Amino acid sequence: MLLIVHGGAGNRKPAKKALRKLSESLLSGYAILSYGGTALDAVIESIKVLEDSGIFNAGAGGNLQLDGVRRLDASLMEGRHLKTGSVIGLEGIRNPVVAARLIMDSPHVMLTNIGARRIAGAKKLDPLPEPDRRSLEKLGRIKKKEKSIAAIYEQYFSTVGAVALDIHGDLAAGASTGGIKAMLPGRVGDSPIIGAGIYADNSMGAVSCTGKGESIIRLALAKELSMSLKSMSPDKAAALSLRRLLRLQGDAGIIVINKKGQFTVVHTTEYMAAGYINKKGTMVKESFKRIHKASI
Ligand code: ASP
Numbered sequence: 001m002l003l004i005v006h007g008g009a010g011n012r013k014p015a016k017k018a019l020r021k022l023s024e025s026l027l028s029g030y031a032i033l034s035y036g037g038t039a040l041d042a043v044i045e046s047i048k049v050l051e052d053s054g055i056f057n058a059g060a061g062g063n064l065q066l067d068g069v070r071r072l073d074a075s076l077m078e079g080r081h082l083k084t085g086s087v088i089g090l091e092g093i094r095n096p097v098v099a100a101r102l103i104m105d106s107p108h109v110m111l112t113n114i115g116a117r118r119i120a121g122a123k124k125l126d127p128l129p130e131p132d133r134r135s136l137e138k139l140g141r142i143k144k145k146e147k148s149i150a151a152i153y154e155q156y157f158s159t160v161g162a163v164a165l166d167i168h169g170d171l172a173a174g175a176s177t178g179g180i181k182a183m184l185p186g187r188v189g190d191s192p193i194i195g196a197g198i199y200a201d202n203s204m205g206a207v208s209c210t211g212k213g214e215s216i217i218r219l220a221l222a223k224e225l226s227m228s229l230k231s232m233s234p235d236k237a238a239a240l241s242l243r244r245l246l247r248l249q250g251d252a253g254i255i256v257i258n259k260k261g262q263f264t265v266v267h268t269t270e271y272m273a274a275g276y277i278n279k280k281g282t283m284v285k286e287s288f289k290r291i292h293k294a295s296i
Pocket of ligand 1: 008009057156158159177178179180188189190191209210212213214
């Protein structure tokens with residue numbers, strides 16, 4: 001049994017309180033695995049803790065888009081039947097990962113705001129509070145200061161994600177994000193795109209990515225990395241994919257578990273707040289294995 005969570009990759013040092021919250025998220029998710037629960041439920045629980053915290057770019061803390069609205073993306077996938085659910089641009093709902101779960105259990109795979117809200121509303125999911133004055137002022141400052149999306153990418157990202165392996169040998173992956181800061185309304189990153197932001201298949205592994213969504217989508221990073229897991233260790237597969245991403249001027253962090261339970265956390269950025277928990281204990285750090293631009 002193993003659970004890995006991350007709180008984003010970037011070039012700004014993660015705050016101590018973010019690392020503490022990751023530990024809490026790991027413990028909540030692992031409690032589910034310990035009682036024989038599924039990897040999918042552990043992933044949902046650990047992401048929900050991070051969404052609720054309001055300190056990550058997900059759920060209650062999600063970035064505001066350029067027009068001052070929070071539109072949130074999330075996705076889930078389980079590796080036994082390849083069932084998946086994803087939500088794009090969800091407004092007014094606190095836990096997009098729970099909405100993704102409801103979509104997974106519906107005849108659909110991916111819904112944008114209008115359909116997802118209908119499903120979330122029927123199940124009475126918790127509402128998302130309106131952005132407070134401070135967040136709106138912060139958005140105003142970013143709009144004035146940053147002229148290009150590229151400059152905003154240099155910030156600390158803080159999207160969240162998780163992958164898990166349960167006692168039954170099943171894998172799962174998930175991600176949740178508010179996208180990038182001050183992004184154009186309607187812009188979609190990799191996090192809700194199955195095969196780009198996440199992928200899980202018991203015959204290969206489970207992968208969740210964070211970083212510059214545009215380049216992650218172009219490479220279908222999570223699926224391409226999963227395919228490499230057929231013949232390589234998670235370390236080698238992640239390094240290979242991240243080198244390819246660097247050639248596209250991308251930046252990312254990835255958490256990976258293979259079907260044997262071998263795992264890795266790798267990033268191209270200076271930091272990646274992440275942690276893992278297994279029967280030996282918990283480990284949370286602000287950075288793991290870095291793939292440098294010079295190595296491509
Ligand atoms: N990948 C996310 C996006 O592009 C952002 C992030 O991971 O921080 O929307």
